Every structure is written in structure tokens, then in C-alpha cells.
Amino acid sequence: MIGVIGGSGLYEMEGLEQVEEVVLETPFGSPSDAYITGVLNGVKMAFLPRHGRGHRLLPSEVNYRANIYGMKQLGVQRIISVSAVGSLKEEVVPGHIVIPDQFIDRTKGVRDATFFGNGIVAHVGFADPVCSCLSDKLFRAAQTAGAVTHKGGTYICMEGPAFSTRAESYLYRSMGGDIIGMTNLTEAKLAREAELCYGVIALSTDYDCWHETHDDVTVEAILEIMHKNVVMSKAIIRQLMHDSTLLEQSCCCGSALASAIITDRSVIPAATVAKLGPIVSKYLN
Numbered sequence: 001m002i003g004v005i006g007g008s009g010l011y012e013m014e015g016l017e018q019v020e021e022v023v024l025e026t027p028f029g030s031p032s033d034a035y036i037t038g039v040l041n042g043v044k045m046a047f048l049p050r051h052g053r054g055h056r057l058l059p060s061e062v063n064y065r066a067n068i069y070g071m072k073q074l075g076v077q078r079i080i081s082v083s084a085v086g087s088l089k090e091e092v093v094p095g096h097i098v099i100p101d102q103f104i105d106r107t108k109g110v111r112d113a114t115f116f117g118n119g120i121v122a123h124v125g126f127a128d129p130v131c132s133c134l135s136d137k138l139f140r141a142a143q144t145a146g147a148v149t150h151k152g153g154t155y156i157c158m159e160g161p162a163f164s165t166r167a168e169s170y171l172y173r174s175m176g177g178d179i180i181g182m183t184n185l186t187e188a189k190l191a192r193e194a195e196l197c198y199g200v201i202a203l204s205t206d207y208d209c210w211h212e213t214h215d216d217v218t219v220e221a222i223l224e225i226m227h228k229n230v231v232m233s234k235a236i237i238r239q240l241m242h243d244s245t246l247l248e249q250s251c252c253c254g255s256a257l258a259s260a261i262i263t264d265r266s267v268i269p270a271a272t273v274a275k276l277g278p279i280v281s282k283y284l285n
């Protein structure tokens with residue numbers, strides 16, 4: 001099953017058949033909203049609006065653990081994130097798509113970004129934080145759907161909710177950032193821990209506040225361009241469902257925990273084992 005997490009401007013997926021609304025509770029609390037499951041072009045899909053329907057949750061308030069855990073419970077193996085981002089590069093024009101392959105963490109540590117703790121320690125590899133196979137497919141689907149698409153790029157993940165200062169925006173450019181947003185890094189970490197492929201369709205909406213001849217970013221400007229971009233992101237997802245290799249797994253996302261759990265199995269508390277069951281059980285027996 002394919003999971004789609006819709007960001008700013010993408011709160012529903014049209015065109016699904018056999019639609020069901022699934023309300024889940026997880027050991028990590030409530031996901032952002034009910035999951036919408038269904039079938040798109042013959043492929044099973046689960047959709048979740050990251051900020052909830054009506055956009056009620058700040059980037060720091062989103063319960064990323066519950067969202068990813070819920071996807072795992074539903075049987076999802078690959079997650080596609082659709083996100084609005086600011087552009088930090090002249091050539092990433094608002095309206096373009098970026099399929100990022102790196103992140104720089106500028107969050108402030110107030111988010112829960114691991115499933116581990118409470119008696120079980122694991123350190124997953126995160127050198128390549130997105131699934132390159134899924135990202136390749138997203139790139140091809142975006143190009144076929146007619147979007148100007150940039151393959152690869154570094155996503156700066158800031159805490160927000162206020163946008164960056166001009167000095168920060170210059171700094172992020174000098175650090176090699178290509179795009180900036182507030183959500184994807186946390187999700188990517190949790191998806192890796194849950195052994196799910198994770199790929200991003202980033203929709204460039206603005207030039208943040210570094211560009212001399214473009215206005216500073218505002219929510220109004222983002223939403224104006226998002227209305228057009230959301231149509232494109234839906235077209236890309238529909239296109240992706242036609243990819244006959246979509247469900248083939250040639251990456252190693254599905255075994256990310258194989259050498260990551262360091263804790264002696266005999267000392268892991270039973271309650272922790274129960275809580276993390278869908279994620280770790282195959283390594284504890």
C-alpha cells in the first residue's frame with residue numbers, strides 16, 4: 001500500500017475508489033486526522049492531511065510519530081510526502097517541483113522524532129534520508145506529468161511557525177540549502193525507523209526572503225501558488241500509480257533496523273515491546 005501525506009494546500013485526494021475513512025489511535029497518540037483509504041488506478045492508497053483537515057496543526061504540533069505509526073498499522077510500505085517549500089535557489093522558480101535527497105535539521109528539539117527510548121535503543125542510518133528508488137519514480141512521474149522538476153536538493157527543516165529572518169535565509173543559502181520547509185525531516189526520520197520508504201514531492205511556492213526582486217514570503221502568496229501546484233501534485237501521484245515498478249522493492253528501507261538495535265533483547269521492557277510491536281517485533285524473536 002502507498003501512503004500519501006498531504007501538506008499545506010493538499011487536504012484530500014480525489015479519484016479514489018472504494019473509499020473508507022479509518023480513524024486510528026496509536027500508542028503514540030492520535031494522528032492528525034482520519035486516514036482516507038481507497039484505490040487509485042488499481043493501487044491501494046492511504047491518505048492523511050499532515051496538518052489535519054482545515055489545517056489546524058502547527059508544524060511543531062503535528063504528531064509525526066502517530067502519523068507514521070498509523071501508516072505502518074495500515075500496511076503502508078512507501079510514503080510520499082507532498083509539501084510546500086520556499087526556494088533558496090534562483091533556478092528553483094515558484095511553481096517548480098523539487099524531489100529532495102538531503103535534509104539539514106534546524107528544528108529545535110521540541111518534536112518527538114524517534115520511536116525508541118523507554119528501554120530500547122536504536123540508531124538507524126540516515127546518511128541518505130530518502131528512498132532513492134521511490135525518489136527516482138517520483139521524478140519520472142513529475143516529468144511525465146509535465147512539471148518542471150529538479151532532481152535532488154537539500155531541504156532545510158526549520159522549526160517555525162514564523163518564517164525565517166533575512167539573515168537566516170542568507171545563512172541557509174550559504175549552507176547549500178535548495179529549499180526550506182518545516183515538516184519533512186521529522187517525518188523522514190520516523191519513516192526510516194519504521195522501515196518505510198519515504199520520498200518527497202516539494203512544491204516551490206516562494207523565494208523566502210532572500211531574493212532582491214521578489215516579495216518576502218507570506219501565507220497569502222503561498223496559498224495562491226499552491227492552488228495551482230496542488231493540481232500538479234495530484235497529477236503526479238496519479239501518474240506514479242501507472243508505474244509498473246512502483247511496488248517492486250530494490251532498496252534497503254525495509255531492513256533499516258536490521259543492525260540498528262543495540263539493546264540486549266533480554267532487558268527490553270515488555271511494555272516497550274508491546275508498544276513498538278509493528279515496528280520491531282521481527283527483530284525480537
Ligand SMILES: CSC[C@H]1O[C@H](OP(=O)(O)O)[C@H](O)[C@@H]1O
Nearest residue numbers: 007008050059083084181182183
Ligand atoms: C503554509 S506555509 C508554511 C507551511 O507549509 C509547509 O507545510 P507542509 O510541509 O506541510 O506542506 C511548511 O513546512 C510549513 O509548515
Ligand SMILES: Nc1ncnc2[nH]cnc12
Nearest residue numbers: 084085086180181208217
Ligand atoms: N519560505 C518558507 N519557509 C518555510 N516553510 C515554507 N513553506 C513554504 N514556503 C516556506
